[in-house]
Amino acid sequence: MPVKGVVFCLEDGLPIEARFLLEDFRLAVNNAIRAGLQARVTSRNALTRLAYKDFRKEYPKMYAQHLVSAFEVAGSALKNHRRRVRKGNAGRVPYIRRLFMKAENQAYKLDRANGVIDLPIRAGCHVCLELVLSDYQRRYLEDHSYALGSLTVFTDRVIIAFRKGAPKPYVPESALSLDTNERSLDGVFAKGGDVKTVKAEFSDIATIQQRHHDRRKRLQKKKAHDRRTSRMLCRREGRREHHRIEYRLHQLANAVLSFAENQKSAIVLEDLKGFKPIRNKELNRRLSLWPRRKLHQIIEYKAQWRGVPVVKVDPRYSSRTCPICGRIQDSRMGAEFVCECGWHLDRHINASLNLLQTAISKGMAGGLRFNPGAFQHDVMMILYDPERGARSEPNGTSGTCVVT
């Protein structure tokens, strides 16, 4: 069941009682982490069995559901810690600094008409959180096909998870095959024997990465005498970079999905799982992998939410194979793929053709057929362009397609 977290700001900030609750919650989480480490348990149930009684004595007034939820947060922190230990890069023992709390849907009440949360603190004491509502948030509150999930409270905002039964993906009538590159998605759109090239640019993301990288370098030099400040500033720089890139990736994914939805397309993507980050100092290589992975994640998740079928294909040889005669070239070539049989095409577009063919041959794209001979080189459809995307509204979908 896909889940979507929607952020709400608070009308009058966080009431003081709720702030105390967050502090208690943090304390409970950190205590549970310590108890879990000592007893070597990570699951919520094990933690509950282990520590519930003791905790009850320490926090006699805390609402029981919140305590269980604190165990759950502690459990996931312990799991992450254990994974890091296994990989050999264990840091410090996990400790939650941030003030926040999580409540499952039984542990709070939401008045969906007025946007008011009723959060119990202890027996006989509730606190009301008034949410700031815009059209975007109202859409989720008013549509009762969205079930309420967990609530996460921070000092300045809350996040409510909405759940929806996943719509059944439609039967594709066309396919949108995309090869993921460092600065763009390049590919083909195949419908009824017609094949056109498509492109969705995200070169602005590389620019942002470069800029933040330079800034971090400068900061490190400038604050070389003060490692603590340097680390803090760099971390902030990293967070900003993350937000800016993620925002753009969402815009891009929305554009691709709207196009696919309108055309009833299956989206074909390469499976990036096998990709290993290349460890070298060269900036582009090192930095550019996570946005691409993240983009795939966003596309897949949004596709699930909207009922768009997505097919993942093993990308091996996709950039070296000739889609006409099937010959595999020895090495990667320049910008253009050239084959002895006379076929030549932009390398990225060629790769996407191969992805599409693999998807079709495995029966993963419905009953679609496709003939590389019918390929129209001269028509390029722009699915997304950062210039236009950046100017559109935060929640607007820039899904219009322009045929140039």
Ligand SMILES: [Zn+2]
């Ligand atoms: Zn060939």
